[in-house]
Amino acid sequence: MTQSNETHQIDPCTLVLFGASGNLARVKLFPGLFRLDSIGRLPAELKILAVGRQAVDLAAWRADIKTMLDAKFKKGYDASAFERFIARNFYHANPPTDPDAFAKLKNTLSDERIFPQNLAYFLSVRPVDFAPVVESLANVGLTQEDKYWRRVVIEKPFGTDLPSAQDLQKSITKHLKESQIYRIDHYLGKSALQNILLQRFTNTILEPIWNNQYIDHVQITNTEMLGVGERTTFYDTTGALRDMIQSHILQTLALTAMELPKDLSPDSVRDAKIKVLEQIRPIPVNELNKHVFRAQYAAGEVPTSDGKTEKVPGYLEELARDNNGEKVDSVVETYAAMKLFIDNPRWQGVPFYIRTAKRLHEADTCIAIRFKKAPLQINGGQNQNWLIIGIQPRECIKMEIQSKIPGLDIKTRSIQLDAANRLPEDDTVDAYEALLLNLMQGDNSNYLHINEAEAQWRLVDPVVKAWAADKTSVYQYPAGSRDPEASKVIFESEDQFWRYSIELGGDK
Ligand SMILES: NC(=O)c1ccc[n+]([C@@H]2O[C@H](COP(=O)([O-])OP(=O)(O)OC[C@H]3O[C@@H](n4cnc5c(N)ncnc54)[C@H](OP(=O)(O)O)[C@@H]3O)[C@@H](O)[C@H]2O)c1
Numbered sequence: 001m002t003q004s005n006e007t008h009q010i011d012p013c014t015l016v017l018f019g020a021s022g023n024l025a026r027v028k029l030f031p032g033l034f035r036l037d038s039i040g041r042l043p044a045e046l047k048i049l050a051v052g053r054q055a056v057d058l059a060a061w062r063a064d065i066k067t068m069l070d071a072k073f074k075k076g077y078d079a080s081a082f083e084r085f086i087a088r089n090f091y092h093a094n095p096p097t098d099p100d101a102f103a104k105l106k107n108t109l110s111d112e113r114i115f116p117q118n119l120a121y122f123l124s125v126r127p128v129d130f131a132p133v134v135e136s137l138a139n140v141g142l143t144q145e146d147k148y149w150r151r152v153v154i155e156k157p158f159g160t161d162l163p164s165a166q167d168l169q170k171s172i173t174k175h176l177k178e179s180q181i182y183r184i185d186h187y188l189g190k191s192a193l194q195n196i197l198l199q200r201f202t203n204t205i206l207e208p209i210w211n212n213q214y215i216d217h218v219q220i221t222n223t224e225m226l227g228v229g230e231r232t233t234f235y236d237t238t239g240a241l242r243d244m245i246q247s248h249i250l251q252t253l254a255l256t257a258m259e260l261p262k263d264l265s266p267d268s269v270r271d272a273k274i275k276v277l278e279q280i281r282p283i284p285v286n287e288l289n290k291h292v293f294r295a296q297y298a299a300g301e302v303p304t305s306d307g308k309t310e311k312v313p314g315y316l317e318e319l320a321r322d323n324n325g326e327k328v329d330s331v332v333e334t335y336a337a338m339k340l341f342i343d344n345p346r347w348q349g350v351p352f353y354i355r356t357a358k359r360l361h362e363a364d365t366c367i368a369i370r371f372k373k374a375p376l377q378i379n380g381g382q383n384q385n386w387l388i389i390g391i392q393p394r395e396c397i398k399m400e401i402q403s404k405i406p407g408l409d410i411k412t413r414s415i416q417l418d419a420a421n422r423l424p425e426d427d428t429v430d431a432y433e434a435l436l437l438n439l440m441q442g443d444n445s446n447y448l449h450i451n452e453a454e455a456q457w458r459l460v461d462p463v464v465k466a467w468a469a470d471k472t473s474v475y476q477y478p479a480g481s482r483d484p485e486a487s488k489v490i491f492e493s494e495d496q497f498w499r500y501s502i503e504l505g506g507d508k
Pocket residue numbers: 018019020021022023024025051052053054123124125126127155156157184185186
């Protein structure tokens with residue numbers, strides 16, 4: 001984790017972008033690079049070489065980049081910043097049918113008058129292409145580090161299970177050292193995620209209570225009101241567990257539960273995260289129904305932005321729609337919840353409930369921590385403190401405490417200390433902007449180490465397999481509803497319940 005991005009020196013370098021005409025590049029990477037350039041964060045010498053299968057001439061490619069920026073920055077942008085940015089951009093055609101394609105790429109890059117020789121490759125391509133692209137680069141010597149550095153960004157997902165992640169790792173480490181590999185989990189580029197570690201350890205008052213002596217349980221939630229939409233093909237081979245829990249939610253858990261790193265260097269931060277991920281107790285496959293729960297959304301009603309509601313189809317109906325109207329028998333989950341325990345002195349006995357869902361009644365990403373019962377219990381005795389870190393839509397930290405209701409009676413109510421982690425005047429930086437900058441700085445603390453990726457797969461794989469094998473019908477919840485009642489089966493005690501919202505009273 002770079003302590004100050006502002007002052008961190010970036011070497012002159014060339015960003016070689018595979019899949020540059022793809023969706024991710026259009027929506028995130030080019031707009032992100034442009035913004036970094038506009039605010040003076042790119043080294044003056046930086047060049048961007050887009051690599052694609054099609055032959056496109058430079059003028060047409062630069063015109064295409066302009067359409068990407070026009071689509072993203074609808075209110076317009078600075079003309080001189082645009083001129084500077086567009087002059088950094090080049091295009092190289094790499095037809096898959098040409099056996100000399102990568103030798104030609106090497107030849108293009110060898111022009112030192114244009115391209116700085118430190119090379120960062122961003123593989124924004126299909127996951128099946130990650131290993132072949134690395135191999136082709138290596139075959140022509142383009143991954144070799146001697147005088148200059150060579151870094152490779154591997155997009156998500158890194159494998160689809162533990163064996164495939166290990167195969168991918170084996171293929172790419174024939175040619176790359178771990179320090180050259182930058183595995184994306186774009187959640188780690190979010191300021192709100194980075195803040196978890198900072199807020200925990202830069203405040204004296206939090207660390208002493210951040211353990212099993214004070215904490216009853218932790219909930220990590222990511223719910224959406226949106227459905228799968230057009231992405232049925234992708235989703236039906238992935239599911240909520242692999243799409244969200246294996247990556248983003250387990251990373252959020254690691255930041256919430258990790259020990260204080262030795263320092264903020266990339267190695268120390270990642271070591272602390274690896275350690276806690278490896279301490280999560282494997283889910284007992286013979287008792288899955290006490291530890292995990294899955295469901296699928298059925299047709300229902302969701303709120304619209306104009307305050308009304310609209311009827312939406314269920315997941316199976318969306319699958320049928322995209323399968324020429326024919327019914328698809330899918331057991332893929334759009335709702336996944338899990339109970340995890342961490343076997344270390346800090347967390348022994350504290351359940352971590354994690355859940356993700358599409359088409360729930362609210363969109364919310366947060367960490368909600370419920371503390372143990374206070375020594376004095378009045379009002380029927382359910383007075384527990386909550387500490388909530390809101391990540392999306394609102395970045396905030398809230399503490400719910402009990403306070404006397406003014407008046408003659410001895411009664412308390414919950415009140416909320418509510419602080420925004422983001423102020424209206426704060427800069428909004430997209431996760432990819434932060435990650436691109438880290439890549440050029442050589443700071444991989446916000447990228448996944450292979451041990452993190454493996455620990456995450458090791459944990460979810462047995463559940464993914466068991467769920468895929470169990471073709472009995474999956475619990476259905478109406479789109480727009482709250483968590484399925486049956487999901488409560490994973491709670492350790494009867495007084496635990498899903499925390500619904502970061503608002504006061506969200507525990508009702
Ligand atoms: N971090 C995240 O949450 C996140 C979000 C979205 C995507 N991703 C990942 O980012 C990567 C790019 O995603 P994307 O949405 O931009 O993908 P995309 O638009 O489908 O394609 C990206 C590029 O892949 C190449 N490509 C597409 N179909 C191909 C085919 N049949 N054969 C060979 N090449 C093909 C194309 O390159 P040419 O220009 O050469 O034609 C295209 O520009 C994927 O690995 C995806 O999983 C990650």
